[in-house]
Amino acid sequence: MRPVTPRGFRDVLFEEAAERRVVTAAVSDVFMRYAYRFVETPAVEEYATLEAAVGATVSGAAFRLVDLDGSLLALRPEMTLPIARLAAARLGGSSGPQRLCYAADVYREHASLRGESRQFAQLGVELLAVNGPASDAEVVCVLVDALRATGLTEFTVGMGTVAVLRALIGAAASTPEWAASLMAAAHARNLVAFDALTAAPGVPSTVGSALRTVVRIAGGREAIAACRAAAGAVGCAGALDALEAAWDLLEAAGAADRVRVDFGILRSFDYYTGLIVEAYAPGLGLPLGGGGRYDDLLAAFGTPMPAAGFALSLERVTIALAAQGVEVPVRDIDALVGGDPAACARVCSRLRAGGWRVQASANRTADALVGEARDAGAVWWMAGEDAALTRVSDGAALALEPLSAPPALEASNEKGSVR
Amino acid sequence: MTDTRLRMAVPKGALFEGTVSLLVRAGVDVGALADPGRQLIVDTDEMRFIICKPTDIPAYVAYGAADVAVSGADVLAEAGLDVVELADLGFGQCRFVVAEREGSSEEVLRSYRRLGVIRVATKYPRVAEAHFASRGIQVELVKLHGNIELAPLVGLADQVVDITATGTTLRENGLSIVDEVMDSSARFIANPVSVRIDADRVTGLVERLRAAAAQGSKGVMQ
Numbered sequence: 236m237r238p239v240t241p242r243g244f245r246d247v248l249f250e251e252a253a254e255r256r257v258v259t260a261a262v263s264d265v266f267m268r269y270a271y272r273f274v275e276t277p278a279v280e281e282y283a284t285l286e287a288a289v290g291a292t293v294s295g296a297a298f299r300l301v302d303l304d305g306s307l308l309a310l311r312p313e314m315t316l317p318i319a320r321l322a323a324a325r326l327g328g329s330s331g332p333q334r335l336c337y338a339a340d341v342y343r344e345h346a347s348l349r350g351e352s353r354q355f356a357q358l359g360v361e362l363l364a365v366n367g368p369a370s371d372a373e374v375v376c377v378l379v380d381a382l383r384a385t386g387l388t389e390f391t392v393g394m395g396t397v398a399v400l401r402a403l404i405g406a407a408a409s410t411p412e413w414a415a416s417l418m419a420a421a422h423a424r425n426l427v428a429f430d431a432l433t434a435a436p437g438v439p440s441t442v443g444s445a446l447r448t449v450v451r452i453a454g455g456r457e458a459i460a461a462c463r464a465a466a467g468a469v470g471c472a473g474a475l476d477a478l479e480a481a482w483d484l485l486e487a488a489g490a491a492d493r494v495r496v497d498f499g500i501l502r503s504f505d506y507y508t509g510l511i512v513e514a515y516a517p518g519l520g521l522p523l524g525g526g527g528r529y530d531d532l533l534a535a536f537g538t539p540m541p542a543a544g545f546a547l548s549l550e551r552v553t554i555a556l557a558a559q560g561v562e563v564p565v566r567d568i569d570a571l572v573g574g575d576p577a578a579c580a581r582v583c584s585r586l587r588a589g590g591w592r593v594q595a596s597a598n599r600t601a602d603a604l605v606g607e608a609r610d611a612g613a614v615w616w617m618a619g620e621d622a623a624l625t626r627v628s629d630g631a632a633l634a635l636e637p638l639s640a641p642p643a644l645e646a647s648n649e650k651g652s653v654r
Numbered sequence: 655m656t657d658t659r660l661r662m663a664v665p666k667g668a669l670f671e672g673t674v675s676l677l678v679r680a681g682v683d684v685g686a687l688a689d690p691g692r693q694l695i696v697d698t699d700e701m702r703f704i705i706c707k708p709t710d711i712p713a714y715v716a717y718g719a720a721d722v723a724v725s726g727a728d729v730l731a732e733a734g735l736d737v738v739e740l741a742d743l744g745f746g747q748c749r750f751v752v753a754e755r756e757g758s759s760e761e762v763l764r765s766y767r768r769l770g771v772i773r774v775a776t777k778y779p780r781v782a783e784a785h786f787a788s789r790g791i792q793v794e795l796v797k798l799h800g801n802i803e804l805a806p807l808v809g810l811a812d813q814v815v816d817i818t819a820t821g822t823t824l825r826e827n828g829l830s831i832v833d834e835v836m837d838s839s840a841r842f843i844a845n846p847v848s849v850r851i852d853a854d855r856v857t858g859l860v861e862r863l864r865a866a867a868a869q870g871s872k873g874v875m876q
Binding site for chain 2 (some may be wrong): 391393423425426427428451453492495497500513515517518519520521522586
């Protein structure tokens with residue numbers, strides 16, 4: 236047989252793998268600069284755990300398995316739920332804010348032939364046991380800095396709140412079925428159905444027109460004022476004050492130029508209770524990532540605590556980098572060493588101890604070594620018996636002692652990421 | 655990303671003329687779009703029009719190959735992809751209906767009682783599945799690609815789910831409508847990211863099209 240990967244799963248080879256590691260490292264470094272600490276969770280969770288937290292929405296997305304004991308399990312469809320489960324099970328007793336981050340693969344079920352993967356790498360943070368404008372602003376700042384660190388030249392973070400929509404739905408005092416239909420239309424991004432529902436009989440016309448107005452408001456600080464004018468009277472003034480306070484902090488942190496307030500962002504997970512964020516890059520038809528505040532989610536696990544976070548899709552970030560022509564500085568091997576096996580081993584060992592990336596090619600002649608070094612993208616080559624390294628590009632010599640630092644990243648970046 | 659034209663997917667076929675005429679009435683420069691010949695891409699100063707098969711439109715928009723598009727609500731419902739539905743353009747009205755062979759109701763009911771399942775032929779399996787699920791009726795779906803009305807006549811299916819504007823084709827083939835599934839018309843849709851980061855142009859176009867559509871429906875008797 237000719238083995239293949241299952242539909243929606245794939246192998247990642249050299250250049251792409253190297254690029255993914257560089258981007259992951261850059262983003263991870265930003266997370267750690269904000270004092271977030273890495274955690275790892277199992278790839279598999281009890282299906283009941285996911286269901287308890289988000290109900291039926293999980294069923295379409297989760298990849299399910301049955302183990303030998305007959306337990307129904309699910310591959311994690313995202314990381315927020317496993318982190319919430321981890322926090323509920325293991326951090327319940329701790330006091331004060333918890334800053335957690337992850338770089339992990341998640342799995343989603345899709346129908347065939349949608350051109351979509353079933354495995355994604357996500358990079359994200361969760362800020363637990365604290366809420367308020369400062370923590371909302373912190374999450375947005377981490378997202379902005381993480382995107383800056385990837386090297387993307389153009390990106391926008393959209394920031395909104397579900398509190399306005401929730402308050403307006405409450406003010407309409409209509410039936411639960413109406414409220415559910417309106418939320419469903421909002422999540423499906425169907426503004427035609429949404430507008431029709433806001434004009435349904437029994438919905439006060441002031442509330443209906445406020446609903447139609449707010450989902451179309453976007454901009455900077457003035458958007459918050461516009462939303463207050465349209466909907467402030469229905470009980471979401473507190474949420475808008477909090478949003479404006481967060482905006483102040485984003486300005487103070489120098490992140491506001493990348494952020495756009497947008498009351499039309501409607502993410503399709505039901506568990507958000509306040510802030511919602513989404514990151515976009517021009518030319519990529521899907522968001523780079525997103526998240527928000529989900530203060531009620533941990534209560535489903537018996538440990539009520541506020542929480543907020545986001546996840547970035549590594550695949551989409553790398554697609555956007557390629558689309559914007561950004562080269563990711565991938566480091567190839569530094570030197571290729573030949574010569575008789577013992578001399579080769581001795582030189583290789585010396586270079587590797589100095590931090591060089593070295594490929595051993597014992598018993599090759601000088602001519603063969605030059606060609607091989609060129610093919611491998613190596614900067615230097617050397618036969619083990621020689622006293623010095625030779626530069627592939629121009630034949631310049633470099634003494635082995637004292638050994639200098641490995642060639643700079645730029646020099647070895649002949650095979651960048653331009654596609 | 656040097657090309658800054660707004661990319662709009664335009665459906666071939668039944669909705670094509672309505673779309674072009676609405677764009678013209680909204681004051682959009684359509685260039686060669688009115689008579690594109692075999693061209694599939696038509697550029698103007700501000701827009702790039704991409705002419706595609708109606709059922710493919712949601713895919714072009716969802717994956718970001720087009721920023722905006724005109725698409726039938728029927729096609730959107732069947733595709734189930736992530737696009738933003740921004741406005742009902744009013745034209746291209748049709749209905750999703752359930753139909754069966756004239757006078758076969760008794761037969762269909764009897765076979766449902768005995769076999770517990772109705773066989774339904776359709777071009778729209780997702781829409782049909784959701785409809786029968788909401789009615790609590792068990793069905794076996796047969797996906798066909800055209801001439802759906804043939805299926806009950808030759809015994810391929812008991813019923814069909816199909817779209818119809820006037821019901822003429824169904825009637826002429828001896829089928830009668832037994833249930834309504836949903837109403838459809840042309841919708842203006844956008845990619846969920848384009849609508850956020852290119853909001854001014856997308857919203858501007860929506861408003862112009864909406865105004866032109868409203869005016870059109872006043873002038874023409876529906």
